[in-house]
Amino acid sequence: MHPAIQGLLTIAFGVGGCVGYFYLSNIILDTLIFPARGKEIARNIRRANMVRPWLFLFPALLALGLYLAYPVVETIRLSLTERLPGGGSQFVGLANYKQMLGEPKFWEALQNNFLWLLVVPAASTAFGLLAAQLTDRLAWGNIAKSLIFMPMAISFVGAAVIWKLVYDARPPGTEQIGVLNAIYIWLGGIEPQQWLTIPFWNNFFLMMVLVWIQTGFAMVILSAALRGIPEETVEAAIVDGAGPFQIFFRIKVPQIIGTIVVVWTTITIVVLKVFDIVFAMTNGQWQTQVLANYMYDKLFVARDWGVGSASAMMIMLLVLPILVWNVYNARREMR
Amino acid sequence: MNAIAGQKPSLIWALRISVIVLVGLWLFPTLGLLVSSFRTGDQIATSGWWKALFPTEQNLTLRTAEPDAQVQEGDLWVIEGNLFEEGSKAKISAWGTNAREIDANGPGDTAELRDGSVLTVEEDGAYRLQSAEEMSGRRGPRVFATAVVPPEFTVENYETILISGGSTDNLARAFFNTLTVTIPATIIPILIAAFAAYALAWMEFPGRALLIATIVGLLVVPLQLALIPLLKFHNEIGIGKGYLGVWMAHTGFGLPLAIYLLRNYMIGIPRDIIENARVDGATDFQIFVRIILPLSFPALASFAIFQFLWTWNDLLVAMVFLIDATGETTVMTKQIVELLGTRGGNWEILATSAFVSIAVPLGVFFAMQKYLVRGLLAGSVK
Structure with a gap:
């Protein structure tokens, strides 16, 4: 059919x-x-x-x-189990976890995941807040917002292609077609860089893709929150002689701190599940492994369901605090 | 900020410029993909896409026509023609016949070739090659030209991707597969979720608060946990990998958000409307179908957009539950990842495929942005 x-x-x-x-x-x-x-x-x-x-x-x-x-x-x-060769499975206690903890690739993934957790939510929220504040009272602010928001509709895979073109490197001496290398050469760099193969820093080039996507989300939510701030508080501050930066950091930000936390945690969840970007751009090579991709490797490449499930539990463990916090808030709101 | 910024025009300008810079930065990468998808592989590989919008000076290696095209004029053998393809507006500023001296001659100059023939090249690429003896060989001599080439765009790539390309380059089937995954996976959860959301919003029963809390919890459960258990389950009940499995998986994964969004929206519908209907003798089923469902249209639309974007853009669920070893049911995201692996350097194919796959969500995004924003505002856990 x-x-x-x-x-x-x-x-x-x-x-x-x-x-x-x-x-x-x-x-x-x-x-x-x-x-x-x-x-x-x-x-x-x-x-x-x-x-x-x-x-x-x-x-x-x-x-x-x-x-x-x-x-x-x-x-x-x-x-907690191990698949047996002839089918069936056997209880092995914590052996899978032990094996996972013994693998350097796992520690690399965990370390990178923490790096992602530190950088991406912070950067997305900061850029989002900046964009929301800057476009707040502009006549064409909505068009600007809509364009910053647009990457939200693009798939992680599509974004991976878009950014691979940005990071592209051609042999030295020839014309660079990746914008980053073109700028690098223009600024006086000599060797074009393979950005995605430089350990440690390549993580940031991958993170940039997610920041690019998530900033729009942060901006939309925070922009609504900024609109919700009572005018009087801002006016009172102006009367008292506060400058624009004081108004922003001392009056506005404290009033939307709750929303900032929500945006932060929501992006944190996205980061914990990030898979497509790493899978499509480096597939965990050059020390860019993250937990979700490590898990995929274990489950479908190495076909080790035990360790794969153990690493899935690791992701769940990291999500758990946010899950509890969300449930706690939702319950408090209902009362 | 009006009052404050209004005092200092310089601040307004700083504001405007920073917004323009920010928007430019965010738009630039996508624009690169769009522009590249309209250029030929050679163009992409030899110059940055940002130069494609302006005339560029390029060093080209061209050839005259092959000796078969020669005609005899008196005692001379002559080949005449144009180095560029028909319709090209490129202008030659310098040219040469030796790779080490590519700017030896100017337009209109005549140069002598090693075999004794002489070549004249005009600014527009017209050339005349004449020789005292009959020319031989398979190909014409090379001409190295420095030319200013005006922007040139082509839809050839789209033709390759959508119509004429071979099996790995042709995205048409994957496009329809993606569509086949997306539409049922968007429609079915809405209906299931709407009934559940109504019960959670407007019906009294023991355990309701607990259920709502559970759904808030399930909202963030990583779907990575579900992969192996569900694949096992699908194999046990005999549906294995295929569309049915991926539809069911997307339905299950989309439900928490659907229920949560719809419940939040439905609870805002005025109590009076529902109670009046109850007094008039309407049953819950009638209230739901006649009143709640039509009134909840904005929330239904926002969830539909979310689910559509998510299923269209998904890679992981499709790889695990849909795509089998034959690859018959591959979706666009998967095919693009494969292209990244096998044709990493062929940017014309990659850029065009990627753009085809993101065009539909972008269209939906711009057409229904209002609902998307509304859904986001209701859906982020307060």
């Missing part, structure tokens, strides 16, 4: 199935199980209303349970 037809059929089945499920289950509940008539009408309606939320929730809970909750548990289990 042609995939396009299969796709259309799936849409029809999926949408039809969902609508049919919700519609029919409601009818069955209201007319067959707890009919709203007869002697027990009040009790039946009450009962039906107790069951109905679960009818509405059932498909979502099923999908969430199967595709997100179960894998977490299963990954924990897999990280």
Whole structure:
């Protein structure tokens, strides 16, 4: 069957199935199980209303349970087992973790991940805040914002190609077609640099790609927050003789600090999962490995599910504090 | 800042210039890709794309026509023609017939070649090569020209990528595969999530707060954790790698955000509307379909955009759940990564493929930016 037809059929089945499920289950509940008539009408309606939320929730809970909750548990289990050659598996305790901790590539990935965690959220938030503040009262600010926001729609792979062109190097003496090398030569550099192969610094060239993408996100959120600042606080500061920088750092930033934290943590999550950029640009060579790519290597190249799952748990462990913090905030807000 | 900046015009200008610089910096890399996709491989390899917009002086190696084209004029053998392709507006400022002296002659000059023939080259590339004896050999003599070449663009690359290219260069199939992944994976979660979001927003039941907290938690669970367990699960129930698997995976991974966004939006719908409908005897199902769903359109649209961008741009989920060893079902992101590996130097192919793959999301982005921004504002955990 042609995939396009299969796709259309799936849409029809999926949408039809969902609508049919919700519609029919409601009818069955209201007319067959707890009919709203007869002697027990009040009790039946009450009962039906107790069951109905679960009818509405059932498909979502099923999908969430199967595709997100179960894998977490299963990954924990897999990280503690070893696949046996003839099929089946064997409990090995923490051996996978031990093996992982013994690999230099893992430490390199962890170290780089921490570097990413330090640099990318900070740089994206700072650039985003700068862009939000600068464009705030400009007549054409919205166009400027929209252009800075644009990389958000570009895939990590597309961005990788875009930036590989920026970092491109041609042999010495020939015309440079990568803009970075062209500037480098113009400034008096002699040897064109293979930017992505210079250990340690190449991490920053990869990070730049993510900063470029995430700045727009930070800018949009922070710009809305800046708009939400009460005018009076700014006016009062002006009356008191505050300069623009004082107003920005002493009046505006403290009032949106909550939003800054949200932006920071959201980008942190993105950083922890970053895979495509490294996979497409260096694939972890020249000491640019990160955890997500290390995990992919282990799972699908080395086919070592035990160590792969252990490194996935490592990512989960790093995400966990933010997860707890988000849940805590969401609960506090609901009260 | 009006009041403050208004006092100092210099500050306003500093502000404007810094915004222009910032926008320029952010736009520059993408612009490079766009411009490069309209240049030939030679052009890309010999000059930076930023020079493509202006006439450039280039050192070219050209050839006259092969000796087969010679005609006899009296006792002379002559080849006439133009060094450039038809329609070229390039202007030669200097030329030579020896690689060590490429600027030996000016336009209109005549030079003697080693075999005794003489060559005249005009500024526009027209040449006349004449010899007393019949010329032989397979190719015409080389001419090294320094020429000012006006900007030249071509859609050839797009033709290669979309229509005529061989299997690795042709992106048409991957384009349709991507589309096939994206559309069901965008539509199906919306419906499932909308019902769940309504229940979480407007129905009272024990455990609701706990469920909402769980969904907030699941929002950030890295999908890396799900890869192996789900691949195992798909193999066990017999769907293996394929579209069904990738649709289901995207649905599952998209649900927390969908439910969270939609619930946040639905809870803002005025209570009166819903209670009036209840008093009038509407059931929850009717309220949902007739009132909530139409009113939630902006939130549905923002989630649809998110999910569309995410599934279109995804690489990892497609590699794990969709693309099998035959590569029949490859998606654009995957094919581009492969091109990066195999044709790393062929920028005309790479740039054009990348631009084809980002054109659709960019279109969606500019058309529906309003909803995207609204979704972002509602979706970042406060």
